[in-house]
Amino acid sequence: MFDTKAYTPEQVAGMLQLSKNTVYDLMRRGEIVGKRIGKVYRIPARSLSFMFTGLDADLYEAEQEDMKQVPAIQRELARVRMKKAVKV
Amino acid sequence: MSTLPCAFLDSDVVISSLLSSRGAARVLIDAGAVDRWVSSSSVRELEDVVDRMVIERTKLHHTLRRCHVASLIEDEATLVRTHARYVSDEGDAHVVAGVVEAHAQYLITYNLKHFYRDRIKADFDILVMTPALFLQYLRSVCP
Secondary structure, three states: OOOOOEEOHHHHHHHHOOOHHHHHHHHHOOOOOOEEEOOEEEEEHHHHHHHHHOOOHHHHHHHHHHHOOHHHHHHHHHHHHHHHHHHO | OOOOOEEEEOHHHHHHHHHOOOOHHHHHHHOOOOEEEEEHHHHHHHHHHHHHOOOOHHHHHHHHOOOEEEOOOOOHHHHHHHHHHHEOOHHHHHHHHHHHHHOOOEEEOOOHHHEOHHHHHHHHOOEEEOHHHHHHHHHHHOO
């Protein structure tokens, strides 16, 4: 999801409703990670993970990792809780 | 008294941490700056779930050593009666009882839809969230 797309600072400024200068400032401070290619900058979508998901990219990926197992876990948990409810 | 954020872990989070070393639940178990809690009732159901999922109990108990255990002395029927209004499924009532008993500020679960979050927040000032969102929150308050 995050590996293929990249945006210009102008595009990111539009998405975040910031000025272009603020985006360049955020890149200088490392809050948005961009890459200089020749004379232009490109910002990988991964750097903007928080905007899309509410999570930094590493936490988003960690959550997705858990989500592979969560449905099976919740099925078993529901069975155990139902068994307990029957006893009550 | 500890000033660390105090988080009660629902059983789905504890089991997730046993199944994946790279998941958010595991990151939360390994995080230093959090007081983690489960309840005596959770421990019993966790043992049942690991048996059903063929996970070694030693793995569970190793993880539980990183958590405090809140003792629920009421029987299940009482827990359901006193906490059923906070959950859509009565089987989850003991989780809310555990959070309250632990004096936790956060209930961490992957089962958000079974908890009436607004009511829990209003009555107990407890926030219900997923592990990753909680970790994100910790980053925002302790960058």
